[in-house]
Amino acid sequence: MKIQPGITRRRFLGAAAASAAMATLPLPRRAEAGLRRADVIVVGAGLAGLTAARAIEQAGRSVAVVEARDRVGGRTLNHPLSGGAYTELGGMFTGPTQDRIQALAAAVGVGTFPTYNTGNNVFVGGDGRREEYPNNTPLGTAPVDPVVAPDIVLAVTQLDQMSQSVPVDSPWTAASAEQWDGQTLDTWLRANTSGSAEFMQVTSAATEAIFGCEPRELSLLYTLFYIAVSGNEQNAGTFERNFNTAGGAQETRFVGGAQTIALQVASQLRRGVLLGKPVSKIVQTPTGVVVYSDRFKAKAQRVIVAIPPTLAGCIAYDPPLPPLRDQLTQHMPQGTLMKFEAIYPTPFWRAKGLSGQVVSERGPIKVTFDTSPADGSLGIMMGFIGGHEARAWEDRSPQDLQTAALQNLATYFGNEALTPSDIVTINWSAETWNRGCPVAVLGPGTLLDFGAALRVPVGRIHWAGTETSTYWNGYMDGAVRSGERAAAEVLAALV
C-alpha cells in the first residue's frame, strides 16, 4: 500500500485508495493471454480511453486497453468508508450540457441524484467577515458581498461576452487570440475591474478550485476558451454554467460515485483492461504500431494515447514526435489540487440552514461542497485546496494542514466541524500517473503557438483525453467526448 512521504495512512490517501476502492467494486477482467495483437491499442483507462475502447468494440473491431495503474478510472476515484458508504476523491459532479458523460453513465446503468443545494451559502472575506447569502441570487454560487460583487458582475459579464468569439475547436484562430494569449487572467482582471485585493482573492479562490492554479498562471485566451467550452453544440458556454451548482456543472452527482462509470465500462469490454502496464515506448512501422511496457509489447494498426499531454510527453516515440507536438506536451503542466474530506455522523450544517457551499478568501480550504450520501445518512464536507494554497501546504505536516483545514470548516459551519469521525485527503500532484489535477494549466502563448498540435494525429498515433476536448475540456464530459472523437478517427483509418 503506497503512502505519500511523511503523511499518515489515515490522513492521506493516494494509490492506496485505489486498491481499497477496487476491493469493493466490480473488477475489470484481465485479458493478458492473446493480447499480442489488436486492431487498436488504447493507452490509459480513464474515461477517455475506456470510451474510445467501447466505441471501437461496438464497431466490431478489436481493442486492447493498457493502463499503468492497478485500477481504472484515472481522475475519478471512489474511496470506501465504513458501513458501505464511499467518498469521491476525483471528478464527481455533472450538470446541464454535459450530455456525453451522462449518456455513457445511463448506458452502463449508473444513475444520478441532485447535489445538496438547499439553504444559504457562506462567504468569508479577507478580513475574516462571515456572511450567509441565498444560493439562488442572480450571481448563482458567487458571493453577493458588496465589496466583491460589483467586480464579479463586471468581470463575468465581460468574460462571457469575449468568450463568444473564441472558436471551441481552434481558440488560437480567435480574432483577438494574439492579444488575449499575450496576457494572463490576472493582468486582465487588474486592468478591467477595480483590481481590489479582496476581489483578486475571490478570483484566486475560484481558479484554485476550477483549475488548480492562480489567475497569474492562466492565459486569458485559455480562460476564455474554458468558458466557451462550458456548453454544448446547442448552448454557448458561460462562466455561470461552469461555476454554478443550480444550472451549472456542480448540479448533479452519480449514484455509486463517478468511478463506477469507468468500472462498468471496463467490465463490459470483451478483452478487459490490462492493468499495471505503464506504456513507455511507442514505435511506428510502415505496417503498424508497437506499444511497449515492461516485459510486454502489443501490436496494432493504430494507437490512441488517452492520457494528459504532460504524461504523453513522458513516453518515448520512434520516430520522435514532430517538434511542435513534443513542445506542446512541454507547455501543458497539470494544476495543483488536493481534496480534503471531513466525515461526520450527520450533515449538521443542514439543520443550520446552510447548503454546505462556501467561497472564502482565507485558506487553505476556500471552496466547499456538501458531498454527503444522497440519503444524508452521513455528513461529508469536501473542501478544495488548490494552486498556491496546495503548494504552500503540501510540504508541511499533515497535522498542521488538518488543523488549519478544520479551523476553516469551523469558521464556515460552526465548532461541530472540529471533531469529524474521519478525514480523507488526497494530493493529486503526488500521483505519478496524474502529476496534478484537475486539468492542464495553459499559460500565455501556449494555445497560440502550440495549440494546433493538440488533436492532430501523428502517423498512426491518435490523441484523446479531456485536455483535447472541444466541449467541457477538463471535465469528465470532455474526456468522454474526446474518446468518441478519437475512436471515430481511428475507425475511419482502419483497414
Ligand SMILES: Cc1cc2nc3c(=O)[nH]c(=O)nc-3n(C[C@H](O)[C@H](O)[C@H](O)COP(=O)(O)OP(=O)(O)OC[C@H]3O[C@@H](n4cnc5c(N)ncnc54)[C@H](O)[C@@H]3O)c2cc1C
Ligand atoms: C480533484 C478533482 C476533482 C474533479 N472534479 C470534477 C467534477 O466534479 N466534474 C468533472 O466532470 N470533472 C472533474 N474532474 C476532472 C475529471 O476527473 C477529468 O477531466 C477526467 O476524469 C479525465 O479523464 P481522462 O480519461 O481524460 O484522463 P485520466 O482520468 O487522467 O485517465 C488517464 C489514464 O491513463 C493512465 N496513464 C497515464 N500514463 C500512462 C502510461 N504511460 N501508460 C498507461 N497508462 C497511463 C492513468 O493512470 C489514467 O488512468 C476532477 C478531477 C480531479 C482530480
